[in-house]
Structures are given as C-alpha cells and as structure tokens.
Amino acid sequence: MADLLIELFSEEIPARMQTRAADDxxxxxxxxxxxxxxxxxxxxxFSTPRRLVLTLSGLTAQSRAVREERKGPRTNAPEAAxxxxxxATGLTVDQLDVRGDTYFAVTExxxxxxxxxxxxxxxSAVRNFPWPKSMRWGSGNLRWVRPLHSIxxxxxxxxxxxxxxxxxxxxxxRGHRFMAPAAFTVTGFADYEEKLxxxxxxxxxxxxxxxxxxxxxxxAFAKGLEVVEDKGxxxxxxxxxxxxxxxxxxxxxxxxxxxxxxxxxxxxxxxKFFSLRNPATGRIEAFITVANILTADDGxxxxxxxxxxxxxxxxDARFFWENDLRTVSRAGLEGMAAGLANVTFHNRLGSQTDRxxxxxxxxxxxxxxxxxxxxxxxxAARVVKADLRSEMVGxxxxxxxxxxxxYARAAGLSDAVANACKGHYQPLGPDDAxxxxxxxxxxxxxxxxxxxxGFWAMDxxxxxxxxxxxxxxxxxxxIRLVLGNGLRLPLRDTLAAPLAANFAASGTAGETAPVAxxxxxxxxxxxxxxxxxxxxxxxxxxxxxxxxxxxxxxLLVRRARALQAFLKTDDGENLVQGFKRANNILTQAEAKDxxxxxxxxxxxxxxxxVERALFAxxxxxxxxxxxxxxxxxxxxxxxxxxxxxxxxxxFFAGVQVNAENAIVRRNRLNxxxxxxxxxxxxxxLSRLVG
Numbered sequence: 001m002a003d004l005l006i007e008l009f010s011e012e013i014p015a016r017m018q019t020r021a022a023d024d025x026x027x028x029x030x031x032x033x034x035x036x037x038x039x040x041x042x043x044x045x046f047s048t049p050r051r052l053v054l055t056l057s058g059l060t061a062q063s064r065a066v067r068e069e070r071k072g073p074r075t076n077a078p079e080a081a082x083x084x085x086x087x088a089t090g091l092t093v094d095q096l097d098v099r100g101d102t103y104f105a106v107t108e109x110x111x112x113x114x115x116x117x118x119x120x121x122x123x124s125a126v127r128n129f130p131w132p133k134s135m136r137w138g139s140g141n142l143r144w145v146r147p148l149h150s151i152x153x154x155x156x157x158x159x160x161x162x163x164x165x166x167x168x169x170x171x172x173x174r175g176h177r178f179m180a181p182a183a184f185t186v187t188g189f190a191d192y193e194e195k196l197x198x199x200x201x202x203x204x205x206x207x208x209x210x211x212x213x214x215x216x217x218x219x220a221f222a223k224g225l226e227v228v229e230d231k232g233x234x235x236x237x238x239x240x241x242x243x244x245x246x247x248x249x250x251x252x253x254x255x256x257x258x259x260x261x262x263x264x265x266x267x268x269x270x271x272k273f274f275s276l277r278n279p280a281t282g283r284i285e286a287f288i289t290v291a292n293i294l295t296a297d298d299g300x301x302x303x304x305x306x307x308x309x310x311x312x313x314x315x316d317a318r319f320f321w322e323n324d325l326r327t328v329s330r331a332g333l334e335g336m337a338a339g340l341a342n343v344t345f346h347n348r349l350g351s352q353t354d355r356x357x358x359x360x361x362x363x364x365x366x367x368x369x370x371x372x373x374x375x376x377x378x379x380a381a382r383v384v385k386a387d388l389r390s391e392m393v394g395x396x397x398x399x400x401x402x403x404x405x406x407y408a409r410a411a412g413l414s415d416a417v418a419n420a421c422k423g424h425y426q427p428l429g430p431d432d433a434x435x436x437x438x439x440x441x442x443x444x445x446x447x448x449x450x451x452x453x454g455f456w457a458m459d460x461x462x463x464x465x466x467x468x469x470x471x472x473x474x475x476x477x478x479i480r481l482v483l484g485n486g487l488r489l490p491l492r493d494t495l496a497a498p499l500a501a502n503f504a505a506s507g508t509a510g511e512t513a514p515v516a517x518x519x520x521x522x523x524x525x526x527x528x529x530x531x532x533x534x535x536x537x538x539x540x541x542x543x544x545x546x547x548x549x550x551x552x553x554x555l556l557v558r559r560a561r562a563l564q565a566f567l568k569t570d571d572g573e574n575l576v577q578g579f580k581r582a583n584n585i586l587t588q589a590e591a592k593d594x595x596x597x598x599x600x601x602x603x604x605x606x607x608x609x610v611e612r613a614l615f616a617x618x619x620x621x622x623x624x625x626x627x628x629x630x631x632x633x634x635x636x637x638x639x640x641x642x643x644x645x646x647x648x649x650x651f652f653a654g655v656q657v658n659a660e661n662a663i664v665r666r667n668r669l670n671x672x673x674x675x676x677x678x679x680x681x682x683x684x685l686s687r688l689v690g
Contacts, residue, residue: 001041002114004056005154005189006122007173011050011146015239017132018047019205021145024130025052032121037063038114044189046203048242050177053203055189059155062111072096072103115160122153126164140165150174157187175199176243178293200243200294209238215246216274216288223248225276225286233268240272241292247299248276249307250286255314258321259406260284265396266317271310320391324403325410327390333404333411337386348506349454356382358501362446365497369489370445372438380420380443383408387421401425416440427480429473430533434484441485448474448481449498456519457502457510475526482553491520491551520551527553531560539689540564546684555632562634563683571642576688578648579679582672583686585657589669597666597673605667610650617647618674629681637682648675 006029013021026045033040033056041058070089073081075098082103086092089105097104127142134143142148142165153160153169162169171185173192180199186192193203202208213234216227238244251263260277263284267273274288287310291302327336340352349355360381367374387393387404404421416439423440424447426432435441451474455461462471482489495516503510528541544550544560566572586597603615624640657672659665679685 001058002061002156003188004040004054004059004118005152005186005192006054007150007152007192008052008126008148009050009150009152009173010144010148013047013049013052013145013239015049015236017145018049018052018239019235021052021129021131022047022054025054025125028125028129029054029121030056032124033059033117036112036117036121037066038117047205047239048201048203049240050242051173053192059114062113063117065111066109068107068109070105070107072105075101075103115155115158118153118155118160119162122151122160122162122169123164126151142167152186152192154186154188175201176293179243202243205235205238208241208244209234212237212244212246212290215244216248219246219248219288220276220286223276223286224278226279227288228264228275228277228284230264230268230274233272233274237272237274237290241290243292243294245291245294245299247289247291247303247306248286249289249303249310251284252307252311252314255311255318256283256285258314258318259403261399261402262317262321262392262396263314265399266313267310269396270313271306273306273310316395317392320395324387324390324392324407328407328411333383333386333408333413336389336407337383339389340385343388346454348458348508349502350505352385352388354505355450355454356385358450358498358505359443359446361501362450362498363442366442366445366489366494367438369487370438370442370485372442376414376416377439377442379413380417380424380439381446383413383417384421384424384443384447420444427477430476434480436485441481441487445478445481445489448477449495450502452478452519452522453495453498454502454506456515456522457499457508458506459508461522471522472526475523476530479523479527479530479553483557486554488552488554490549491523491553492516495519523553524550527556531557536560536564537689539687540567540683543683543685543687546687558632559634559683562638565635566638566642567688569642571645572638574649575642575645575679576685578645578652579675579685580688581652582648582675586669586672586676589658597669598677601667601670601674605664607664608655610647610654611668611671614647614651614671617644618671618678622674622678625678625681634682641679641682644675644678 006025008025022045026043030040030043038060040056040060042056044055046053072085072089082093085103085105089107091105091107095105097106126144126148129144131143131145134145135147136143137147148167150173151162151164151167151169152171152173153162154171159169159171171187172183173186173196174181174183175196176199180201184195184199186195196203202211213227220227255263260275260282264275267275267287271287271289275284276286276288277283278285289303289306291299295302324336331338337353337356340356343352344350345352345355360378363377363381364374366372367377370377384401384404387400387407390403390407392403393400401422401424405418408418408421409415416437419435419437420440420443423435423437424443426435426440426444435444451469452471455469455471460469481487496512499512499515503512524545528538531541532538540563541560544556544563547559549555567576590596601615603612606612606615621640621644625637628634628637628640655668657665657668659668
C-alpha cells in the first residue's frame with residue numbers, strides 16, 4: 001500500500017470555484033484509478049487560492065492481472081468471419097484456442113504499476129478539467145482556470161513521471177506569495193501540510209474560516225461589539241486568503257445613520273467586509289477586513305486604504321438613501337410606486353401597477369380569513385413594492401422589501417404596513433420564516449396566489465425541472481403561510497376571483513373551475529413533498545386527499561397528522577387490517593350480488609355473542625366518531641375508532657360471514673358495510689399500503 005500526493009499550483013483561483021474544483025479533482029482521479037484496477041483506502045481534497053490538492057492513502061501498488069476470453073466463430077465458418085474475428089482481437093489463427101468446433105481468443109493483461117496508471121489518469125484529469133471558465137496562456141494548448149505553474153505528484157516519496165504541456169511533475173512547491181515565496185521540497189502529505197503551515201499557508205478551508213471567525217469575534221468582543229453572522233461571506237473570504245489576518249476598522253460617523261442593512265450589504269458586496277454591530281443599539285459601527293499578509297505596522301496602512309474606499313462606497317449609499325427619503329417626503333410611498341406603471345411584470349399580464357391592483361383586490365378578499373383590517377391590507381398591497389423604484393434597491397436589489405419598510409415608516413405608515421413590505425416576500429424558501437402578522441400574511445398570500453393564478457391562466461406551468469418563474473416555491477409559500485398561521489382557506493373558492501382577473505389581464509378565454517382544479521392538484525403535489533419531509537407517508541396523504549374538503553389545507557394536514565399518529569399504534573395498524581379484510585369481502589360480495597352493502601344490519605339476526613358485541617361496539621363508535629368528525633377532532637375520532645379493533649378481530653375469528661342462511665349472510669355483509677362506512681368517515685383507509 002502506498003500514499004499519493006497531488007498538488008496543482010497556479011495563479012489565484014476564484015473563491016467561488018475552489019470547493020467544487022477540489023471535489024472534481026478527487027472525483028476524476030479516484031474514478032480513473034479505480035477504473036484502471038487500483039484501489040485505495042481514503043481520499044482527501046483541499047483548496048487554497050493558489051492550489052488544488054489531493055491525497056490518497058492505502059493505494060495499491062499495481063492493478064490486478066486480467067484474463068479475458070472471447071468466443072469466436074465455428075471452425076467451419078466462412079473465412080470472412082474468421083478474418084473479422086482476428087482483426088477484432090489482434091491475434092493470429094495459431095494464437096486462438098480451439099474447443100470442440102469453436103475458436104476462442106484468450107488474452108492476458110498483466111498488472112500495471114500504479115505510477116504508470118497515475119500518470120495517465122492525472123494527465124487526463126488536468127486536460128479535461130470541468131472549470132466553469134478557463135484560459136490558455138503562452139504557446140501551449142492546455143486550458144486551466146488561471147496559468148498553471150507546477151505539479152507535485154508523489155507516490156510515497158517518489159516522483160511520478162508526469163509531463164503536461166511542458167509542466168513536469170516534481171516534489172517542489174511554494175508557500176505564501178509574499179511571506180514565504182521560496183521553493184521547498186516535500187516527501188508526502190504530512191510533510192507537505194506541515195511545511196505549508198510553516199510557509200504561512202493554511203491548507204484547509206475550514207481552518208481558515210475558523211481562524212477568521214475566532215479572531216473576528218475576539219476583536220469585536222474587545223470593543224463591546226458583535227460580528228454579524230454571514231456564513232456565505234465567511235466561506236468566500238476563506239477562499240481569498242492563504243494566511244488570514246483579521247483587521248478591524250471604524251465606520252465614519254457620517255455613515256452611522258444609514259440603515260444597518262445598507263451598511264452590511266454595501267460592505268459585503270463591494271468590499272467583502274464583515275459588519276460589527278453594537279448589541280445595545282443595533283447599529284453597525286465597525287467592520288472587519290481580512291488581509292492575506294502580516295505587515296510591520298500591524299495592518300494600519302491596509303486599514304487606511306480600505307477606509308478610504310469604504311467611505312466612497314458609503315457616500316454613494318448615503319446619497320441614494322437621502323434621495324429616496326426626499327422622494328417619499330414629497331410624494332409619499334404611493335407616489336414612489338407610481339413609476340411601476342412603466343415596469344412590465346409579464347407581457348401578457350400587464351405592468352407591476354396592474355398586478356398590484358389585482359393583489360390589492362385579493363388582499364381585501366383574504367382579510368376576513370387572516371383577521372387583517374381590510375383597508376390596511378389594501379394599503380399595504382399598494383405600497384409594498386414601491387421600493388422597487390427606489391435608488392437604493394436599484395443599487396442593491398437584495399434590499400427590496402427591507403428598504404420599503406424604512407420608507408413606509410418615514411412616510412408615517414403603520415408598523416403593520418411597514419412590516420408587510422418585507423414580510424410579503426416571505427417565505428422565500430423552505431428555511432425562511434413565515435410572517436405571522438395578519439397584514440403581512442394577507443399580502444404575502446395575495447402576492448403568491450396572483451403569481452400562480454396568472455401563469456395558470458396563461459397555461460404556463462412548470463415542466464420537469466424547468467420552473468423559470470419559481471412557481472413551485474410560490475405554491476410552497478402559500479402552503480406554509482396557510483399552515484403556519486392556521487388559516488381556514490378553501491382554495492377552490494379562493495382561486496376563482498384571481499383566476500378570472502388574470503384571464504381578463506392576459507386576454508385568455510377559459511373557465512375558472514377546471515383551471516382551479518388543476519392548480520389545486522399542483523398544490524397537492526407540493527403538499528405531498530412538504531409532508532413527506534415532515535415524515536408523513538405518501539399513502540397516508542393520499543388517504544386524506546380522497547376525503548371531502550381537500551382544498552382546505554389546514555383541515556387536510558391535521559387529518560393526515562392524526563392518521564399518521566394513529567397508524568403508529570398497534571390498535572391503528574390492526575384496525576386497518578380489519579377494515580381491509582371487511583372491504584375485500586364486501587367488494588367481492590357486491591360484485592357477485594350486484595348490490596351495495598352498508599347500513600341496515602339488524603342485531604336480531606345475530607347468532608353469536610361476538611356478533612352482538614360488534615353491533616354494540618359499532619353503535620358506540622358511531623356515536624363518538626360522527627360528532628368528533630363534525631368538530632374536526634380527528635385524534636378523538638381515531639381514538640374512538642381504535643375501540644373497534646378487539647370486537648372486529650373477535651368477529652372475524654369466530655364468525656363465518658358467508659353463511660349458508662341467505663338472511664344471516666346479508667345481515668353480516670351489512671354489518672361489514674357499517675364497519676366500512678364508519679371507518680371511511682375518518683379517511684379513505686382503502687388507499688393505505690400494506
């Protein structure tokens with residue numbers, strides 16, 4: 001067994017490409033080695049701004065010998081067939097084996113040395129590397145993300161002979177570009193990582209990220225501040241430096257009045273700075289920058305330069321902020337929104353202003369369901385997208401909604417309306433929070449329902465993996481808003497008005513009912529995915545979807561959760577089996593007799609004690625289940641249904657349903673029909689698997 005070390009040393013690799021590139025290197029090399037007959041015990045892939053590294057442990061010294069046998073033509077076959085076989089195998093007639101009346105070609109390929117295979121696989125991996133963007137340089141034809149300078153390829157401590165476009169593999173690399181630029185040799189991965197650390201290079205991205213975060217939080221704590229967590233920025237900055245040096249600087253007093261989100265966004269997007277917040281005031285008061293070098297003045301010159309650039313960026317942000325506030329002061333938030341009449345939402349659905357009018361009407365209709373004030377919800381609908389015309393959002397689109405909240409408060413609007421500016425976009429994804437304030441939830445629902453009904457009215461639905469308008473996300477957003485706020489929203493009726501409005505807007509002729517039913521099916525598909533992630537099985541969901549009221553998502557989910565919990569009990573599992581047995585007997589009897597058996601069983605015809613006991617149990621259960629279902633107490637209904645388990649088990653154990661006496665048989669079938677009818681009040685148990 002041997003260990004392999006590969007380093008591909010180049011000019012700086014963009015941070016966003018590094019993690020994927022390390023994974024691609026591991027995949028290409030390990031797949032190639034395994035395909036060639038080598039095995040290994042473990043693999044590790046690493047990246048820094050200037051290098052991709054792969055290490056393999058427990059690599060076999062050579063591939064296994066392979067013996068291949070290929071059946072050929074019969075010995076009396078035409079000459080052309082024999083010659084074709086010889087050409088395909090590369091053998092002569094005297095090299096073929098003859099077994100009976102058939103030719104066989106037997107070839108033996110000896111095992112190959114690992115170094116030979118590694119050289120071929122690495123060359124292929126480098127030449128066919130899947131960079132998103134790559135370049136050529138000099139006079140060669142090799143393409144790489146940036147000019148490739150050197151290659152380490154060591155099998156144990158021996159250099160594997162590799163020559164890629166004139167770059168010959170060796171055992172030499174370099175450390176930090178400025179602090180340790182001299183070349184040094186290595187003998188293996190442990191030696192390599194140790195010497196890199198001494199040469200001011202942290203090989204592991206997670207080590208660089210941990211160092212940045214630890215040093216940043218310690219520096220902030222010393223000033224009574226806290227670092228605003230930003231995992232994406234942390235990962236990106238860890239890919240920009242090989243030796244992270246954390247430096248902290250102040251934000252100019254002139255900019256402290258800007259909204260914290262503006263400061264944070266400007267520093268993150270333009271400078272890759274972390275924001276430091278005063279926990280007492282919530283203001284952003286300082287920044288953290290990460291240098292790639294230790295300096296004699298402890299970073300003072302770096303901070304001075306960064307401070308000047310930051311001041312220029314924040315001056316722009318302050319200009320946008322002040323201009324937007326002047327617009328709001330002069331024309332109000334609805335005045336800012338007036339420009340949306342010139343912004344097309346969709347060429348068949350009109351402008352953003354047209355869409356806002358539909359959302360406003362929808363918000364008024366939804367207000368009684370959500371408990372929002374209808375006038376306040378309508379006002380919110382008119383202004384929540386106003387900040388799309390602001391200069392700040394024009395510069396930083398990711399601040400849409402957030403800035404609307406600030407401008408709404410500056411215009412003197414209520415907190416409920418201001419909060420809806422951001423809240424109506426939520427939830428943006430499966431992990432985003434659901435707004436619970438009534439006005440925010442109302443406008444969020446109206447916004448998403450208008451989007452969905454608009455594209456359904458035009459018959460532009462998601463297909464396969466294509467969903468350019470994020471309609472699946474919008475449907476999931478509606479589901480989470482309804483469930484998260486416990487809303488009783490019958491979707492069939494709710495979808496009618498926005499569908500009609502969007503039919504009119506798009507100039508499409510159509511009936512709302514079938515389109516609403518199709519859209520409801522889309523909601524059900526997304527709900528299945530959502531509930532499966534929660535742990536509900538697909539057959540439980542189907543059993544509840546088959547029940548009346550399946551367009552009331554809150555009712556549907558409460559029923560499904562209760563059924564799932566019921567089925568996890570012994571009583572629930574066994575009762576379902578009893579129900580299915582009764583249903584199977586009934587199905588066969590009904591097909592044979594041409595009648596439907598339901599109620600009408602008479603205890604007077606019961607011939608056995610267990611039969612009479614089942615009559616009594618069904619009467620008790622029906623008296624409990626029917627009112628429980630009416631009260632939507634599904635857990636209570638299923639608890640009452642569980643009491644049927646023992647009498648049903650006893651009935652099937654002691655009674656022959658298909659009795660010779662026709663009256664007794666019919667009575668018992670009607671008794672089974674009563675079991676079926678009572679159980680089907682809870683859910684369509686026939687759809688359960690198993």
